[in-house]
Amino acid sequence: MGIDPRGPRFGAVITTIVLAIALVTGSGWLLLAQTVVFAIGALAGLRYAPYGLVYRALVRPRLGPPAELEAESPPRFAQGVGMMCAAIATIGFLAVSPVLGVAFTGLALIAAFLNAAFDLCLGCHMYLFIQRLRPAQ
Numbered sequence: 001m002g003i004d005p006r007g008p009r010f011g012a013v014i015t016t017i018v019l020a021i022a023l024v025t026g027s028g029w030l031l032l033a034q035t036v037v038f039a040i041g042a043l044a045g046l047r048y049a050p051y052g053l054v055y056r057a058l059v060r061p062r063l064g065p066p067a068e069l070e071a072e073s074p075p076r077f078a079q080g081v082g083m084m085c086a087a088i089a090t091i092g093f094l095a096v097s098p099v100l101g102v103a104f105t106g107l108a109l110i111a112a113f114l115n116a117a118f119d120l121c122l123g124c125h126m127y128l129f130i131q132r133l134r135p136a137q
Helices: 006-025 028-044 050-063 073-094 098-118 122-133
Strands: none
Touching: 006 028, 006 050, 006 073, 006 098, 028 050, 028 073, 028 098, 073 098, 073 122, 098 122
């Protein structure tokens, strides 16, 4: 089953805003909330991701059906990468070092912005690259 490719991009817009606010304020708690959002998408699936729920309820009905669907696996993997970056950033801001928090929030922000602005999903490309490296079965 495929997903509407516009959904993850919508989520990336919200994520970009949240991460930018977290970076400017240094809020580890806001990063913790974003980490939970990423974790839901990565572990439970994109149909349960909070930003995806907002997209399906409020945005998609106004757009109509997508021209084509895409596989869920690459964006779901990207959510996992975002979860790891946000988790490290959260630990950095709340317990270890604000520099670590800034660095990993910045990485996650760059990836989210590239997806939101240019439809370039770095985590999706990582997923596809890893798949190509796996031996044929």
